Amino acid sequence: MRAPILALCLLLAVPAALAETVAPVHGLAMHGAPKYGPGFRHFDYVNPDAPKGGEMRLAEIGGWDTLNPFIVKGDPPGGSDLPFETLMANSADEAFSEYGLIAETVEVPADRSWVVFNLRPQARWHDGKPITAEDVAFSFDILKAKGHPRYRFYYAAVDKVEVLGPRRVRFSFKPGDNRELPLIVGQLPILPKHYWQGRDFAVTTLEPPLGSGPYKVAAFETQRTITYERVRDYWGADLPVRKGEYNFDRIRYDSYRDTTVALEAFKAGEYDWRLENEAKKWATAYEDWAGLKDKRGRRQAFANQRPAGMQGYAFNLRRPLFADIRVRQALGLAFDFEWTNKTLFHGQYKRTGSYFANSELASVGLPSAQELAVLEPLRGKVPPEVFTTEFKPPATEGDGNIRPNLRAAMKLLEEAGWMVVDGRLVNASGQPFAFEILLVQPAWERITLPFARNLARLGIEAGVRTVDTAQYKNRLDHFDFDMVVHVWGQSQSPGNEQLGYWGTESADAPGGQNLAGIKNPAVDSLVDLVISAPDRETLVARTRALDRVLLWNHYVIPQWHLGLDRLVWWDKFGMPDKVPSSGVQPMTWWVRK
Template structure:
């Protein structure tokens, strides 16, 4: 629980209009708008989107329920992120930010005009209340993410200070600036921990206009939004209405898009992209398709093994299973050669460990020598490769050798352990479309004497199973930003391994990983951030926690021709809130 105090400011540092993780801000104090927006974009019209599954809550901050898409439109944070910088934030609810030179504390001065949607002013009390509420009743994720906050001090009605337990977490002053601020007067007498479809009070550019529970949610742009002319918002939030319709699967959703039921679609299936975007509306230009290159790290997607299960406790067994996934055949026959193989947890970025460690990296790794596989120091990790013919006998023989070294034997075509128990597990899926990727993998496992079954569940059940770590293997992705930090604790640290709702789905309990996560979070500059990310990457790679999949370094999007977007796209996001509808 945070301690709420009142005092006077003693800062000698100068207030600023923004804050950067490393280096200088791109935009000066007098900037008028971000470079990737059209400041004269017309307001009006609607943007209709689609989501898969269902929803039963408007509260995205708790572990219970399934929150509706788009609830972030209801809230503002103290600072807003620039999408063309690795990690820089500029004033939104806060008109200025003051950072202690040693990063022991950060102060925010709120805009006197800042208002919630019910007209009540946003105050420092609301900021302090938000953090206390999230830590006490919010998702367990928040307790880990904000663990470095010592206390929040309300200095005055408009000024709030965050004091930190140490100065090693250089990201923390920026993280607190990104938290959506909740109204104390609204939530103090309500049960925050229970899912609800009651429309909450927020301070963001939209409010909820209409809900059809589980099927549709419509957001209405607020005419009285206090911050619409701030530099961080100019050229953004142009649609009068944002509507999200829910579909039972992506195949139905694609057909609905082509029929004009919604306006914008981001495609993640290479098969659908290659074969599904055809027909009259594409030929006559009513639907536009684009591939937009970006500079976002792609992270790691793969078959995720739950190491809490004895079956996946051994790194050698986990390594053996990587030989059963034939990426080259899959890419050629299922994906139209659209993808690149993923080898790194920081793929498509300078933080990927794709060459031998430098002397500077070895210095970072030296304290964990003896706790990590020796290959970390001497080899470059590459996921197993085949010739794409589908005849991967050599890879399967290598897998069987590793399994035999781990005590497994092949008896009458079935792989069994020393107790005669068969190697059998379940692959949990939420997207039926992924069966076509999983089925060839299962056939290769069968050749090893392993029995794997597919289990498909609905979205709500899937979320609950993951929250409780109740699965053997899943398909999952660990996304990465251009400035990784605190979220790495939730991904890999031992403290999150047994905390329900955390993203440490693998169940990693590894002191070496813990050490490198803390080193990364404490990186003093960009150069060290990159080096420490690579060191962490190597240790994760060589522990064989996942069976790596693939990635692409472009957004594949399709939209109806009445939508337009700025000529300049941001480097690190699609920037959908900068789009507009033609009058």
């Protein structure tokens, strides 16, 4: 009987995850099943018969100095991701689902403690060599070791990567309930090991790196222009996740000094397609555009259902000046959104009152029972208003008279130990309350200068400084600022990226996304709960709880959002009939014959 007993013991010693039989699947959803089943031919929001050809000319603001978009050094050009592919591809009409791209199929156990990717045999680099599991493992290792800091945080819960065969690779995850990990590994950009051997990945380069995507760099002039050319024998052209996409033979980005110059260049026909982010320009700047008058151009706003995220004046909490929550709240009272919207924006915007605005993830009213179950263990560690009061940004009548707000602000500042002496706000040591608002575009000056004037009425010296894009990026990468305008974009399925936005460990990582420098154990705890949410209903409740705590800590002065994509373009393009929930997808357009 010893042999059967020994065999049984050996069987029991096999880890459950390895013993589990897992069937390969074509796609994954964060919660539930993906919308598109096995054998789907294309996404619903594309035209699978879109013709190929022509050129799309685009604009970007500021210059660039590197063709490596994966590191913290340098500024890459617009479209720098076009030559590269990932293991899987997102759809634009689901909260969070991915389908095979470089990976043909994926294997995931019920507990999502690991994932195996089976690569497509036809997947090729632009030099014709096959993409292998060794390339996948290399990509993960090099991005974590030498890539932008966001990769280290995003993939921090990956324990190891193993090459199981020429086209088969496995990622194992650290203990914990993190159902998103197979999907975020699916977003891993895959880089060629054979190309990067002997090259320094961490430095800027003007040699176009080898890729595997639908485009490759054809021509460029640093700081001025770059043209990408469609790869004629692109291996993925007929895949369901690529059918009807990337239809242009060439995509060109031209660099402009600022948005005003770029607008005039567009109206002169120097480029073809423009996303208008300035309300004043949308309302008035196209009245003299010949393209509208003679119907050679079009202007249209498209509704979207994607979370607007948070745009606001972000405090740098590394500055002792902003350590007191009462000070941050007081400064927020000095921003007159209603006057700004009425006078500068033609009434186009909504005030942002959530880090997940324009979505079901935004907190509303008082906490629900599900939210309270999450928040109660944090009572005493978060602002008490989280439990008792719906967060609403301070409001005004919009007539420029904000005396009630300024009185409330002064009371808070006095409680925090500040006082006005000879017209200046000073602390007990006589040091003035002075800081700088750093901007990257002159267009922001007309918005920020009135805010600074309101602060001056409180005795606060708020300087406004606009710098070029290179200096701006360098200062943000090293947290060398007092206050900036920043946008934290959000998806319909928040997860591990929240660690990079708000997590304590990311607060001091150069180039990181925790721009405010938040170090709050309660926020860390809530982020962990968002990541481990087992279903959509729980995810929504936990995200709303996180939203409340972020809001009531006054880490930013919220600005505004729209819920529309405002587009203007020269009428040379065709577009699909359907716009997905994520908004307009320009790479599904085509040049009309």
